[in-house]
Amino acid sequence: MKLKDIFKIQEVLDERKTAYDMIEFLEDKRYSQSKETKTKYGDMDITHFIRVFMKNQDGIKKERLEELQYSVNQMLEDIRELKDDE
Numbered sequence: 001m002k003l004k005d006i007f008k009i010q011e012v013l014d015e016r017k018t019a020y021d022m023i024e025f026l027e028d029k030r031y032s033q034s035k036e037t038k039t040k041y042g043d044m045d046i047t048h049f050i051r052v053f054m055k056n057q058d059g060i061k062k063e064r065l066e067e068l069q070y071s072v073n074q075m076l077e078d079i080r081e082l083k084d085d086e
Contacts, residue, residue, distance in 0.1 A: 001045065001046055002042065002043055002044065002045055002046070003026060003041055003042050003043075003044055003045075003046060003049055004026050004042035004043065006046060007022060007023075007026065007042075025041055025042075026040065026041055026042030027040060027041075027042065028040065028041050029041070030052070
C-alpha cells in the first residue's frame with residue numbers, strides 16, 4: 001500500500017484532513033538508485049519507505065560515530081602533545 005493511500009485512509013478514520021506538512025512531504029521526491037529516477041514519497045510502498053528510512057538512520061548513526069571517533073582521536077593527540085611539552 002502506498003503512503004498517499006494510507007494518509008487517505010487515515011483521513012477517513014480520524015475524520016479530519018491530513019496535516020499540510022504531511023501533504024507537502026508526500027509530494028517531495030527522493031532519488032531511486034535502482035530506477036535511476038526521482039520518486040515521490042507518496043508513491044512509495046510503505047514497506048519500501050520504512051526500508052529507506054531505516055537505511056538512512058543507519059547512515060546517520062555511522063556518520064555521527066565517525067565524527068565522534070575523529071574528535072576522540074584529536075583529543076588524544078592534544079593530550080599527548082601537552083604531556084610532551086611538560
